[in-house]
Amino acid sequence: MGRIVGKAFVIMTSLWSGEHHGVLSALIVLATALGFSAYAAADDGFPTRPVTLVIPFSAGGSHDLNARVVTRVIPRYLGQPMVVRLVPGAGGQKGALAVAESEPDGYTLLFGHNLIDQLQPHVSDLPYDPMTAFRTVWKLNQATAVIYVSAEKGYTTLEGLLSFGLERPGELVFPNSGKWGFSFTVGAMLMAHTGLRVNMVPYKGGAPVRAAMLAGDGDFASAPYLNVRSIHQAGKVRILASVTADRLKILPEVPSFGELGLPHEGAIMERIVMAPAGTPDDRVRVLEDAFRKLYRDPSFNDLMDKMGESLDYMAAAEYDAIRPGRSQAYKALVAALLR
Amino acid sequence: MTAVALVMHWQVAVAVSIGVAIGILVGGLPGLTTATAIAIVLPFSFFVEPLIGLPFLIGLYKGGIFGGSIPAILIATPGTGASVATILDGPALVRKGNGRKALEMALYASVTGDTASDVLTLLLVVPFAAAALLAGPPEMAAILFAAIVLTIIAGTTSWLRGAIMACIGILLATVGRDPLEFGQRLTFGMDILEGGIPLLPMLIGLFAIPELMRMIALRKSATGRIPPPVDPGPGLTLGEFKRAGRTIARSTFLGSIIGIVPGMGQPVAAFSGYAMAKRASPRPEEFGRGSLEGIAAAEAANNAVNGPTLIPLLTLGIPGDKITAILLGAFVAHGLRPGPQLVEQHGPVILAILLAMLLSNLLLLVIARVLIPAVARLVTMDPNLLAPIVLVLAWTGVYLYRSDSSDLFFLALFGVLGVLARRGKFDLAPMVLAFILCESLEYSVGQTLNLARDGVLEYLLLDRPGAIIILLSVSGVALWVGLSEKRSLS
Amino acid sequence: MLNPACLFLILVTTFAAATLAALPWAVDSPQPLFGSLVSVLSPGTFPAAAALGILVFSVIEWVRRSRDGEAEESSLQPALERRGMVVVILLVALSALSFDSLGYVLTLMLASAALAIFMGCRSPVQLVIVCAGTPTLIYWVLTRVFTIYLPAPG
Numbered sequence A: 001m002g003r004i005v006g007k008a009f010v011i012m013t014s015l016w017s018g019e020h021h022g023v024l025s026a027l028i029v030l031a032t033a034l035g036f037s038a039y040a041a042a043d044d045g046f047p048t049r050p051v052t053l054v055i056p057f058s059a060g061g062s063h064d065l066n067a068r069v070v071t072r073v074i075p076r077y078l079g080q081p082m083v084v085r086l087v088p089g090a091g092g093q094k095g096a097l098a099v100a101e102s103e104p105d106g107y108t109l110l111f112g113h114n115l116i117d118q119l120q121p122h123v124s125d126l127p128y129d130p131m132t133a134f135r136t137v138w139k140l141n142q143a144t145a146v147i148y149v150s151a152e153k154g155y156t157t158l159e160g161l162l163s164f165g166l167e168r169p170g171e172l173v174f175p176n177s178g179k180w181g182f183s184f185t186v187g188a189m190l191m192a193h194t195g196l197r198v199n200m201v202p203y204k205g206g207a208p209v210r211a212a213m214l215a216g217d218g219d220f221a222s223a224p225y226l227n228v229r230s231i232h233q234a235g236k237v238r239i240l241a242s243v244t245a246d247r248l249k250i251l252p253e254v255p256s257f258g259e260l261g262l263p264h265e266g267a268i269m270e271r272i273v274m275a276p277a278g279t280p281d282d283r284v285r286v287l288e289d290a291f292r293k294l295y296r297d298p299s300f301n302d303l304m305d306k307m308g309e310s311l312d313y314m315a316a317a318e319y320d321a322i323r324p325g326r327s328q329a330y331k332a333l334v335a336a337l338l339r
Numbered sequence B: 001m002t003a004v005a006l007v008m009h010w011q012v013a014v015a016v017s018i019g020v021a022i023g024i025l026v027g028g029l030p031g032l033t034t035a036t037a038i039a040i041v042l043p044f045s046f047f048v049e050p051l052i053g054l055p056f057l058i059g060l061y062k063g064g065i066f067g068g069s070i071p072a073i074l075i076a077t078p079g080t081g082a083s084v085a086t087i088l089d090g091p092a093l094v095r096k097g098n099g100r101k102a103l104e105m106a107l108y109a110s111v112t113g114d115t116a117s118d119v120l121t122l123l124l125v126v127p128f129a130a131a132a133l134l135a136g137p138p139e140m141a142a143i144l145f146a147a148i149v150l151t152i153i154a155g156t157t158s159w160l161r162g163a164i165m166a167c168i169g170i171l172l173a174t175v176g177r178d179p180l181e182f183g184q185r186l187t188f189g190m191d192i193l194e195g196g197i198p199l200l201p202m203l204i205g206l207f208a209i210p211e212l213m214r215m216i217a218l219r220k221s222a223t224g225r226i227p228p229p230v231d232p233g234p235g236l237t238l239g240e241f242k243r244a245g246r247t248i249a250r251s252t253f254l255g256s257i258i259g260i261v262p263g264m265g266q267p268v269a270a271f272s273g274y275a276m277a278k279r280a281s282p283r284p285e286e287f288g289r290g291s292l293e294g295i296a297a298a299e300a301a302n303n304a305v306n307g308p309t310l311i312p313l314l315t316l317g318i319p320g321d322k323i324t325a326i327l328l329g330a331f332v333a334h335g336l337r338p339g340p341q342l343v344e345q346h347g348p349v350i351l352a353i354l355l356a357m358l359l360s361n362l363l364l365l366v367i368a369r370v371l372i373p374a375v376a377r378l379v380t381m382d383p384n385l386l387a388p389i390v391l392v393l394a395w396t397g398v399y400l401y402r403s404d405s406s407d408l409f410f411l412a413l414f415g416v417l418g419v420l421a422r423r424g425k426f427d428l429a430p431m432v433l434a435f436i437l438c439e440s441l442e443y444s445v446g447q448t449l450n451l452a453r454d455g456v457l458e459y460l461l462l463d464r465p466g467a468i469i470i471l472l473s474v475s476g477v478a479l480w481v482g483l484s485e486k487r488s489l490s
Numbered sequence C: 001m002l003n004p005a006c007l008f009l010i011l012v013t014t015f016a017a018a019t020l021a022a023l024p025w026a027v028d029s030p031q032p033l034f035g036s037l038v039s040v041l042s043p044g045t046f047p048a049a050a051a052l053g054i055l056v057f058s059v060i061e062w063v064r065r066s067r068d069g070e071a072e073e074s075s076l077q078p079a080l081e082r083r084g085m086v087v088v089i090l091l092v093a094l095s096a097l098s099f100d101s102l103g104y105v106l107t108l109m110l111a112s113a114a115l116a117i118f119m120g121c122r123s124p125v126q127l128v129i130v131c132a133g134t135p136t137l138i139y140w141v142l143t144r145v146f147t148i149y150l151p152a153p154g
Helices: A002-016 A021-036 A062-073 A090-100 A114-122 A158-167 A182-194 A206-215 A225-233 A281-294 A298-307 A316-337 B002-007 B010-028 B034-046 B050-067 B069-075 B083-087 B090-095 B099-123 B125-132 B137-153 B159-174 B199-217 B238-243 B245-260 B266-280 B292-304 B306-316 B322-333 B340-378 B383-402 B407-423 B429-452 B456-463 B465-489 C004-026 C045-068 C079-102 C104-119 C124-145
Strands: A051-055 A082-086 A108-113 A134-150 A173-176 A199-202 A220-224 A237-242 A268-276
Touching (some): A051 A090, A062 A134, A062 A268, A108 A114, A108 A134, A114 A268, A114 A316, A134 A225, A134 A281, A173 A182, A173 A206, A173 A220, A182 A220, A182 A316, A199 B429, A225 A237, B050 B069, B050 B099, B050 B322, B069 B090, B069 B340, B083 B090, B083 B266, B090 B292, B099 B125, B099 B238, B099 B292, B125 B245, B125 B306, B137 B266, B137 B429, B137 B465, B159 B429, B159 C045, B199 C104, B245 B292, B245 B306, B306 B322, B306 B340, B383 B407
Parallel strands (some): A051 A082
Antiparallel strands (some): A108 A268, A134 A237, A134 A268
């Protein structure tokens, strides 16, 4: 189809411009162009050309940064470059859709997170069903959250904050990084469980939330500890609790949601690399192996360590096994929230 | 001072120079945003020590910002929203045979504005950091609104037309998903609109297509001859630069203030600087028709944002825009976790980085100065061949924006709109700025209303007087301008 | 002969009015959380305000024009320019269709060659160097050096 179109407009414009010599020139160009494009893809082993990693967020986010480190080192083990393609929009749906609709040949992968995969289907009308559209290649790492308050406000314990808030519904300000993002979900879970009602002011990402908290525009917020570590160590914020089952090793004096009897299942952001569902098993295995070797690479470990990112990975089959259960759990959560 | 010693290694200078050179190249290709380039280059910088890697990135950043002015001036093709303010006068200067002057003014104004604001940043780190936190949602909303109003009243036509264009910009920006709730809005079920109207294809359509049309009108097969070559013209004279001095100072001041507030951005600075320069100029009618002062105003403001923008990043770990967000990643990867302790723990390194910024300005000046005569000569190429190259660059820019070939349809749509608006004498600047700022404006207004809960007016008056002050001053100016316009008409 | 300013105003007012009318259907209503809405600002507010603004300002502008009169306005494009516009639009549309199937390099080679020929360039040497060379060069720099994705044929 494309070729016909191509020929059509070249001939058309040369005729339009009214001189026949143009047709000859045009055909020469066409011939050059077609000749150039005649490269056949060799079929003796996957991958034989670069693999595209679609990131459904905009430049500069944590996915982008993680991906840059991965794509820097993984070609050693994959044998081909891995190219990042940013397709931001609609909370990640645009990029996810692009991958869902792409050829399941292993050359197009999605680098998203669990909330896009397991939570979004229950809150938005998606043009794809993540469970049937994608299969896992590798889970890169994850992040859990803590609840923090500005040091200038008087809250010293989570219980104190909660009881204060329960008495005044809608008054506490909870800045979050956007609807159904990681911090919003944590807040929503807390609200559903305790009956707390807060004023959820949206911000564009975790950094503006931190700014708002420091400026006194928020009462409490949720974020991965790594993101607030520097302001915590500087004494500008207080960590009231960690949204995990047990206490964090780096914060032994901070109580966990688990011991406080608060919900923490699902309060996690897992970064996952996925492929379209129809991708053949052997190709997925090749990709998985490349990641496995990547994770043993010393320079990769060093770089990720410098970024402060965790490396608790999960292999393809393992993660695929837990996805449906997680999705159901999020579905129940959402049903409870959207009454 | 150890910081100076750290920076004065020849390797740093080499790293910065390479960064600047690549940055100019990257910025010169429309659609290849500096953010993308920095993100790509980032991992390479990890393998060298921070005092080489970071200055390299800074050089790339600075080079990129200047690089974006080149296609804006020479072929009216914007690389980013901020370059649009330069397009208002750049191509006109090229047509008048002053292309080289335009490029040099852009360079000198950029470097001056950047250096001045870097020095200010060095001296005022602490107060800047405190100021960064002062602007919450209500102040943001007020400033953004003020910027749009300023651009309306600084237009070449009546403010009414400017207001119409601004409203069009806002309406177009609302198509897609609403920023607060992510619900679909005005998409009528069409997939192509689901992500909203793409900015760069729109800009390239509005500005580059009419320019392409102009070249087409001069084509050989129509007029029967090759059009006379456009002379790149003489270089900028010291006198011309001096005359723009006050404008550059004003723009630098404006840009620095805007730079302190995370998330404000270069377009606001560029357009506001331009608008204020026009208001203050003894020759306002030149603006929009090839005014060197206009270029100086936009470029100085644009670049003055860079230095202060690093402050919230370094002291609080809060990036001001996409590029600084990536730089944040670079800092982190080199073991420098920005935050309140960064200055205490790694003071000399921070100082060294700020000095590297000054160094990169210097090197940018040197490198670009050498490149400009060659680059300016490019437009003297036969338009019959220049036009296809512009086509290639424009189409590429459109595609690179979000890897979507259907964005070419937007190129066509806005090409027609651009031609029509131009012929009907409707200014594009208010529409473009309103379009760019609408999302932030709506977001800030939404946040403000949430924060205010019940009484918006009370909240603003009692808790956020700053916002009220800004709104009142801008309304005052607008009213005064509107009345004086009316008086001059009757 | 309709002058461009009028044409623009009419186009714009029609668009605004249509949007205003369609607004209730065209905007997704936000989901409530725990029975109340999260955002105070409704998604329909900004578009409605903008559309209203267009209508109001356009009417005032129209009144002002008919009262003050406007200096000579050129009519809409001489014939030659119209042809140029059609060619550009056509090239854009065709490029959009063939980008993904033919790939970046081919599409741009053909489009730029078509434009060059339309402009009157006849020399095959120039055509190959400029129209074949430029997209190829950009393609290699972007995909190999910068590892940015550009569509390839197929």
